[in-house]
Amino acid sequence: MEEMQRKLQEAAAEGNVTSLLALLQEDKLVLDRCGVTCPAETPLHIAAMLGHLRFTREILCRKPEWVGELDLRRSSPLQLATANGHLEVVKALLMVDADICLVKDRNGWNPLHVAVIKGRIDVLKELVQAKPDAIRTRGQRGETILHLCVKHCQLEALKFLVGIAIADTEFVNSEDDDGFTILHLAVADREIEALNYLISESPVQVNALNANGFTALDIVLAQGRRNIKDAEIQNTLREAGAISSKVMSSTMHGSDAIRPHKSTSTLKKRKSWRKKNWLEERRNTLMVVASLIATMAFQAGISPPIGNWQEDKQESLSGSHEAGRSIMADKMPKEFAFFVGYNTTSFLASISVIILLISGIPFKWRFFMWVLMIIMWIAIIATARTYIISISCLSSRRGERSSAEAGFGVAFYAVAGIVFTGHSTRLIRKLVTLARRSRARRFSRSPAISQANI
Structure with missing residues (x-):
């Protein structure tokens, strides 16, 4: 039994269809026994990973259900073929079951994510054509396939996917668990080409806020002008109308302008x-x-x-x-x-x-x-x-005691004054901001009230 399994795995590794047929003539149930007793990695995993098309087709003809088998890393044969760029093998697997595009591995990635990370553009196009809905599957940290394009510097994949979903503004501006959009990532990683493409060719929002309340411009300003890229990114964002979160918070209805597509529950x-x-x-x-x-x-x-x-001391003149x-x-x-x-x-x-x-x-x-x-x-x-x-x-001298107490008083009241001034300033700024917003709301409602009276 073990010898037959070893020969079957060797045939899969070599892509030797002749050996496979010989093993089947010797034992017609060799594939069935392999499915029961073999480890999680089936001969189809091996053949797909190494790109043996003829061997893959022979296995699929006899055991099509193996297309959904997962190995110890929860990778399907389709993910292994995708990772190594075996386009024809990918096509053969998709003909059996295209829904396998939705299955995630241990890292939370489906075959489309793997294609983007590895830069397999031809394979990516084939996968998207077979299962378009798979592009909306998110990773473990809430990242979309567009986030992976930017993280792994896959500009061609980004252009292809944005071109498909360009009408879906909400998907293009999706956030991961840290509140980062693809624009935030492009700025943080100094991906100038991706930044220029997103601003000029996509419906990305330049003033979107991440989970910490920072815009893309805030991120590049925090990085400083360490090199030419930082200066170029700042100029590009400003030309596109980007502003910092501080400027945004001082403008009327800033939150509405930042995230018009966000629901109330998301903001809460x-x-x-x-x-x-x-x-x-x-x-x-x-x-x-x-x-x-x-x-x-x-x-x-x-x-x-x-x-x-x-030591103890009994009563004496000194006590x-x-x-x-x-x-x-x-x-x-x-x-x-x-x-x-x-x-x-x-x-x-x-x-x-x-x-x-x-x-x-x-x-x-x-x-x-x-x-x-x-x-x-x-x-x-x-x-x-x-x-x-x-x-x-x-201190043995009275002057030293007075100096110590005076020093403490000066230091304490100085620190207390700084803290009190800082908190008072924050309180005044909040009150002024609330007053401005309240007045802006009254002004915005006044035309509607006058029209109703008319």
Whole structure:
């Protein structure tokens, strides 16, 4: 049995039809047994991969159902023939079952995707003719076949596919899971030829936004003018009417001009994704800062300034003390009380934030995240005050203490002023933007109201 299977695989690898017929004369059920006992790679996979047309046809005549068999990588014989550019073998397989064009492999690609990635234009045309709907199949990350054309620098394939789907504006402007259109990818990869073709020959939208709210012009501006390509891309986009997202947000009805084809549900999903991303970033930042402050407060609590007494001492002229007790508590009881109070506040505030973050409570609203940030500000201020008290206790001169406290005051109020000014500016800008939009809506509705009254 194993010997027959080995001979059959050798015949497939050599494309030896004579050997195949001889094996069938010796055992008419050799192909049936192979379908049951052979590994996932059938003789048809081997023949299709190596481009043995006559052998492929002989197998298809006897076992046409093998055209849908998948190997360990979930690749069909059609995908293997496509990857190696065996056009005639592809035609023979498509005559048996064209629906195999819709089957994806382990990477989420169908035969048309493989043809684009490998640059097999002739094979791609044959596949599209056999199963046109297969061009709309998306990959694992939501990329269309047009995205793969740009990613793998397949300009001829891009021109062919855009020419087919040029009337379908929504498909040409499709986004992957990161919100990137084919124009975003062309700009990010500096594919100037693809960029020029898309702007001049396709219905691509030059001001579409990705998931981060960036236009194609934003991407190239972020890259800077590192070489001649960057400058050329910027000029090409500007000539086509591209603008940055900042300019777009300041214009009236900017969101409507950006994505006229997007449904309300899609825009809501995008907004929800940005909100979730913002919350996740703030959550991670708060966890790191809270952990750091809690560690510092714990260390300060068990090792206060000046140190601890090393031995017991009975009552004497200088007083008594116990081993392990804080020297600062005996020498400076008032300062020690403030030190313990501020340090405890810092420790409890940071621990509270850590417990809330790891508790699993879903903080879906920004309000709760702002509350946690306020708690962290309390912890930071208490930590700073603890530091000032420690420095004061370690300083033997009163002038040094005053200088430390003055330095802390200047630094703290300077930072607080910067933060307050920044947030106030953001709030004012938001209020002005809302006022402008509200006034624009009233103006846009006024003609319709006057016409209704007439």
